[in-house]
Amino acid sequence: MLEISNLTHVYGSGPGAHHALGGVDLKVAQGELVCIVGPSGCGKSTLLRSIAGLLHPTGGTVTLGGKPVERTPDDLAVVFQDYSRSLFPWMSVGDNVALPLRRKGMDRPRRREAATEALEQVGLAGAEGKYPWQLSGGMQQRVSIARALAYRPALMLMDEPFGSVDAQTREDLEDLTLRVRSHHDMTILLITHDIDESVYVGDRVVVLSKAPATVVGDLRVDLPGPRDQITTRENPEFVHLRAEVGRLVRGMRDDPGAAS
Amino acid sequence: MRFLRALGRLWLVPVVLVAWEVATRAAEDVFFPPPTTIVARMHEMWFSGPAERLWLTDAALENIPTSVGRLFVGWLLASVIGIVLGVMLGRSALLSRFIDPLIQFGRAIPPPALLPLFLALFSIGAQMQIVTITSGIIWPILLNAGDGARHVDRQHLETSTVFGLSRSQRLFWVILPSAMPKIFAGLRLSLSLALILMVISELVGSVNGIGFQLLDAQRSYDLPGVWGTIVVLGVLGYLLNSAFLVAERRVLSWHRGANRTT
Structure with a gap:
């Protein structure tokens, strides 16, 4: 339902310009709960603001329900x-x-x-x-x-x-x-910037690199439901995923599970 | 307890009155009549009427409502024009850039300096007085409304965008309430200015009103009458400000609450 392709955004221009997004590609299916996690200041909010139509990205496209986002879409809500x-x-x-x-x-x-x-x-x-x-x-x-x-x-x-x-x-x-x-x-x-939270809440965790942000990891979370703050967090799968996301956020790409 | 605290705040008032009474009686100066003489003259001038008219005299009924009426009409006009223009300027950087120099010039003109012009344009009467009041007191409202509308929290505006509020909803539910604390600060300042300009305009261009009575008393060497009118104006200003504060407290209760907690 949401498709983001090669999204780039640069704040300012010239030598002082800040490249926030460096070509983000992301597809989200109907009904998914996707967590986007990345180091602080990596452009997560820029990405969100582009999807919400609060910001005009300098390059790439965002389509929601088949329609390109130019202004804030009608059926979109934001929790700030x-x-x-x-x-x-x-x-x-x-x-x-x-x-x-x-x-x-x-x-x-x-x-x-x-x-x-x-x-x-x-x-x-x-x-x-x-x-x-x-x-x-x-x-x-x-x-x-x-x-x-x-x-x-x-x-x-x-x-x-x-x-x-x-x-x-x-x-x-x-x-x-x-x-x-x-x-x-x-x-x-x-x-979120909280790795545990992204794994606990999400069906999928998408990891962004530091700015200019690109997607460096896209992991499916297959944890048994209903999730519970105690038991889910001690599930070996949770522990494993958390470690994997943590490595990706810190930019250690040598983990075999990282490439997907 | 509350009574005692009020008493603690107000004890100086009778002390000053007694001291004034003693000093003026000792001095026996015609220009400085003792408070008791002033009060007696005030009673005679304004409050010695028949009971069915709340003891108000003809002079009181003729002059006080007239003056207060002009004050309110002038203040309301200034409020409406000031808020509308101010919010427009606050929300449009372009408009603001063009019009700001004019506003800076306009508000630098001392309002009484315009009196001769208004006298020439409108001759003596209510119209000239209302124009004097409105044009003199509009600036604090206009500038404060502009400032308030300009500094609406960005996230409040983004929230309105995200939830698809229409232009008018955004204006009435987000921008105006957000600017309201500043607008009220302007309104309060201009209300006290309105009283000043009301008196000034009545001193120069009027055949009735409290200011005219003040002038009349002075011309007939009625010094207790002059003092009595001054006291009435002071009381009027105090009452207007108190009433305004009560209204402000009601309208801006959210603002005080939100500021207490954050």
Whole structure:
């Protein structure tokens, strides 16, 4: 459903130019949960912003559902890392979730209903009337996940969604992501710099090199479901994959499993 | 406890009043009547009317609502024009580049300097006063609205783009609320400016209003009347500011809450 071919992006020009993407090729099938992992500053966010139509890449193409992405596609939602700057502090939690539904031609009661349902799915039943800043960081990120869910996108992009919360909350949110994707027919692209997280959450882990980024590894994760924070992480397959992804991220390409 | 704290803040007021009373009685200067004389004159001027009119005199009913009305009309006009123009300038770098020099020039003109022009254009009356007020107080609103609209968080705008908000939704649900704290700062400043310009415009070009009464009292050597009118203007300014703060606290409760926690 998502096809990226030879995507390049350069910030600036001349000798000071920063080559963020150096020809990224990636195909994502309908319903997949793909984690993109790479060293810090490798251009992961640039890739995500190109897919979301927030940035015009200098070269290559992104097609979503057969159509080239030029502006933000209609059926795409993003969960940003910085929830406090993505949720609107002047609106209640319920209004934050319901706001994007206006364009779907839903009337007020239906928007409310959809917001309530989405908030229930992320474990925030009854929080509609609160303001985002009255909630903890993890709960705020749940609200922005609920906003994305209520929007019912075909593709959900998550940009280091759990990078600003504590470890315990992070695990909860990882499980939440796995849970909601089993309820929705949604393709998810999750960007992270956390190797464990990419293996734990993903059906597939795509490893990017450092900038200018290219795909240096593409591994299928065949872990038994349902996944569990304790047992999955001690599964030998998990340990093996984690090591492999770790090597790829650090640029050690001598591992035989790396070339795929 | 709250009462005691309020008392702790306000104890200086009666002390100053008593000291003023004692000093002015001792000095016996006609230009500085004691507060009791001023209050008696104020009562006579404004509040000695019949009970069914809330004890307001003809002079009070004729002048205070007239003045406050002009102030509000001028302030509302300035608010609407200032916010619309300000947000346009804030969101359009091109427009801002062309118009900014004009704005910088316009706001550098001291508002009372325009009075002779407005007197010539509109002659004495409400129209001239409202134009004076509006043109003098629009700048803080316009500049603050522009600044607020210019500095909307990039991620808030990207979120609106991602979720496909229309232009008007983006304006009313994202840009305006985000600029609201700055807009309110401008509105508050311009409200106090509006009172000043209201008095000035009534001193030069009016046949009624509180400012006209002030001038009238001075012309008839009614010094307690002058002082009494000054006190009324002070009270009016205080009340306007307090009412504005109450409104601001309601509209911007999210802003205070969000700032407390982050």
